[in-house]
Amino acid sequence: MLLPDWAPLSIYRFASWARGCIVPLSIVLSRRPVRPVPPEHAIDELFPEGRSRTDYSVPSPPGFNLPRLVHLAEQAFENSYSRIPFNPLRKIAERKVIDWILDRQEEDGSWGGIQPPWVYSLIALSVCGFDNEHPTMSRGFEGLDGFSIQKGDGWTIQGCISPVWDTCLIVQGLAESGLPPTDPMLESATRWLVDKQILVGGDWQVQAPQLQPGGWAFEFHNNCYPDIDDTAEVVLALRLGKLPGAEDRSRADAISRALIWIHGMQNKDGGWASFDKDNNHGYVTALTFSDFGELLDPSSADVTAHVLEMYAKLGYKTDQRFLQQAYRYLRREQEEDGSWFGRWGVNYVYGLGAVLPGLEAAGENMQQPYIRRAIQWLIDHQNPDGGWGESCASYIDSAQRGVGPSTASQTAWAIMALLAAGYDDDQATHRGVSYLVDTQLAEGNWDEPYFTGTGFPGYLKGERVDRVPQPGERGFQGEELSAGFMINYHLYRNTWPLIALARYRQRTAQRVSRAKSQSNGHQAVQAEGRCSTILG
Numbered sequence: 001m002l003l004p005d006w007a008p009l010s011i012y013r014f015a016s017w018a019r020g021c022i023v024p025l026s027i028v029l030s031r032r033p034v035r036p037v038p039p040e041h042a043i044d045e046l047f048p049e050g051r052s053r054t055d056y057s058v059p060s061p062p063g064f065n066l067p068r069l070v071h072l073a074e075q076a077f078e079n080s081y082s083r084i085p086f087n088p089l090r091k092i093a094e095r096k097v098i099d100w101i102l103d104r105q106e107e108d109g110s111w112g113g114i115q116p117p118w119v120y121s122l123i124a125l126s127v128c129g130f131d132n133e134h135p136t137m138s139r140g141f142e143g144l145d146g147f148s149i150q151k152g153d154g155w156t157i158q159g160c161i162s163p164v165w166d167t168c169l170i171v172q173g174l175a176e177s178g179l180p181p182t183d184p185m186l187e188s189a190t191r192w193l194v195d196k197q198i199l200v201g202g203d204w205q206v207q208a209p210q211l212q213p214g215g216w217a218f219e220f221h222n223n224c225y226p227d228i229d230d231t232a233e234v235v236l237a238l239r240l241g242k243l244p245g246a247e248d249r250s251r252a253d254a255i256s257r258a259l260i261w262i263h264g265m266q267n268k269d270g271g272w273a274s275f276d277k278d279n280n281h282g283y284v285t286a287l288t289f290s291d292f293g294e295l296l297d298p299s300s301a302d303v304t305a306h307v308l309e310m311y312a313k314l315g316y317k318t319d320q321r322f323l324q325q326a327y328r329y330l331r332r333e334q335e336e337d338g339s340w341f342g343r344w345g346v347n348y349v350y351g352l353g354a355v356l357p358g359l360e361a362a363g364e365n366m367q368q369p370y371i372r373r374a375i376q377w378l379i380d381h382q383n384p385d386g387g388w389g390e391s392c393a394s395y396i397d398s399a400q401r402g403v404g405p406s407t408a409s410q411t412a413w414a415i416m417a418l419l420a421a422g423y424d425d426d427q428a429t430h431r432g433v434s435y436l437v438d439t440q441l442a443e444g445n446w447d448e449p450y451f452t453g454t455g456f457p458g459y460l461k462g463e464r465v466d467r468v469p470q471p472g473e474r475g476f477q478g479e480e481l482s483a484g485f486m487i488n489y490h491l492y493r494n495t496w497p498l499i500a501l502a503r504y505r506q507r508t509a510q511r512v513s514r515a516k517s518q519s520n521g522h523q524a525v526q527a528e529g530r531c532s533t534i535l536g
Contacts, residue, residue: 001026001093001100005206012206013284015297016225016275019203020104020117022289024124027097030090033127070286098128105136106221109143113219114160118144159455159487164196164216165230166491168237173498175240176506182242190241193234194254198226204265207277211264214257227274228265229344231258232306239314259314262307263322270325271299271333272307274344294456300343301333301351305358312361327362330355331370338373339401346410346452346486347394348401352378353413360420367422375421377402378414379428386431387411387439389450392486395457408446409489411435412496415504424507433504436497448493451486458484 001023003010011019037043047054081087101121104111111117122140130137147158171189179186199213202224215226216234235258243251265277273279280298287295308326312318318327334340340351352374360366380402382388387406394400404410411432418429440446 001096002089008281009284012203012276013279013281014295015279016203017112017114017117018295020112020114021120023097023100024117024120027094027124027127028120030094031127071288074288094128097124101125102136104224105139106143106223108146108221109139109141110147110219110221111140112225113217113222115147115157116159118147159485160219162218162489163220164193164234165218166489166495167193168216168230168234169495169499170491171237172233172240173495173502175237176499176502178502181240182244186241187243190238190243190251191247193238193241194243194250197234197254197257198223199257202226204276207279208264211261212257214254214259214261216258225275226261228262228272229274229303229306231262232303232310234258235310236306236313255314259311262310266322266325267299269299270322270327270329271301271304272326273297273299274303299329301330301340302343302345302354304329304333305340305354307358309358309361312358312363318362323362327359327364330359334370334374337401338370338375338377340374342454343457344454345413346392346454347390347457348377349381349388349390349410349413350452350454352417356417356420366420371421375418375423378417382414382428382431386435388414388432392451392454392458392484395454395484405450406435406439407448407450407452407493408436408439409448409452409492409496412500415500416496419500419503419507424504424511429504433501436501440497444494446493446497451488452492453487453489455485455487 001011005012007013011023014022044051101111101124105121106113109118111121118140122137125134125137126132132138132141144157147161149156149158167189171186171193174183174186175181181187181190193216196216198215198217200223201213204226205211213226215228215231217223217226218230235255238251238255241251242248262272266272267278267280269280274297276297280296282296285295304326308318308323308330311323316323318324330340335348339348340355342348342350342354344350345354356366356371356374359371364371378388381390383406385406387408388402388410389404389406390402390410391400391404394403415429415432415436418424418426418432423429436446
């Protein structure tokens with residue numbers, strides 16, 4: 001906590017979500033508090049061999065490599081540091097931790113708008129003497145109640161909620177489906193999104209101190225951590241909206257602020273991450289505690305593609321240097337098999353559903369071989385029922401890429417990619433659309449029991465592996481395998497199909513119009529008939 005922001009092991013070398021956990025846990029690890037657990041709340045089922053026979057030690061990384069050297073250095077430092085009888089720096093650092101935590105509590109009582117740092121911050125403050133009646137503590141507990149779900153005797157806390165993300169995607173789906181911007185529902189949503197823009201600073205300013213705020217968060221309240229992906233998609237939604245009279249100026253101003261902010265958050269490699277700038281210092285992943293999940297927030301293809309799409313649709317010339325850098329980043333990130341890795345959605349289907357529409361919007365020639373290779377990957381992975389699906393296992397087993405039962409959201413992503421590449425009249429696209437039409441429920445929605453959103457991908461640290469480790473192999477016990485955290489977005493099953501079907505209808509109408517203008521009546525009738533059959 002006492003290191004300067006630029007130091008190699010500063011807390012700002014860690015991703016925002018990891019930072020929010022590490023800071024409060026430093027209090028817990030330093031003080032090592034003990035709380036008695038009532039017998040009725042014991043968790044002895046987690047100790048298969050019994051508590052007395054459980055080995056609590058952290059195994060040393062095998063071999064003689066960087067993780068092992070770091071582990072040995074950590075052990076030596078901790079042994080020496082813990083023996084110091086008088087350590088005034090610890091008290092100073094602890095005070096800084098407390099101030100850091102207090103400064104970052106959100107209006108709804110959360111920290112970072114997500115559950116883990118929220119819980120750890122409450123624990124740390126409690127350990128430091130904050131009673132449950134303290135305003136910070138009571139606000140935190142109150143907010144947690146709002147995150148909880150109770151069904152019968154079951155009670156759980158959600159990891160996060162996504163109102164801004166859901167709203168901007170729904171606005172795009174409704175607007176692209178033909179709802180006019182003056183519709184009261186769209187007007188209300190547009191106004192709500194404008195009001196949610198974050199106009200105060202946050203941790204992102206450590207790497208971009210001169211940059212003015214202008215982003216949006218994922219949640220209702222998360223001023224410290226607006227994220228680039230949400231901001232890009234909100235702008236794509238706002239460009240389709242409109243507010244009455246002079247009020248529309250606020251919408252235009254919000255877009256302008258966002259464009260400047262996102263530009264300033266571009267990474268040196270040309271891509272964009274989620275919350276921070278140039279947060280890609282891989283050495284921190286060698287630390288012993290780094291097995292809890294993702295520690296870094298590097299550029300990703302899906303976020304970068306959404307940003308490229310946003311600038312292109314706002315009229316930016318893609319020959320500008322910063323957009324050329326983004327384009328080159330996307331080209332470098334393509335996998336050998338033609339797909340793109342999906343950082344925030346499962347998985348390669350999501351990557352393709354983001355990258356190809358982004359490239360098309362940027363004016364790319366979609367007939368190029370690398371695009372055709374991407375489309376061939378999609379066609380090769382289409383299910384017999386016409387849909388697409390991919391399980392979360394694809395993050396740790398390359399054999400599972402593009403493999404899984406069809407889902408509405410993943411089928412929609414594949415259709416969006418096909419349409420972007422000009423395959424609107426291809427059999428694969430027609431079959432995908434038919435799958436969505438045939439599986440739509442009477443109420444108008446789709447059923448999707450599978451998790452298609454990603455929090456932490458979950459793969460061997462530093463690499464994506466060719467297969468799942470087997471029992472007894474290195475990595476199986478979690479020594480190298482990072483934790484996976486997946487998200488079930490309950491509105492994905494409706495929002496993405498709506499966007500995909502709207503684009504399909506628009507492309508088909510354009511194709512029919514072109515055919516009519518070329519006086520090819522036979523082709524026009526055939527195309528119109530196919531569209532009518534599929535969409536009714």
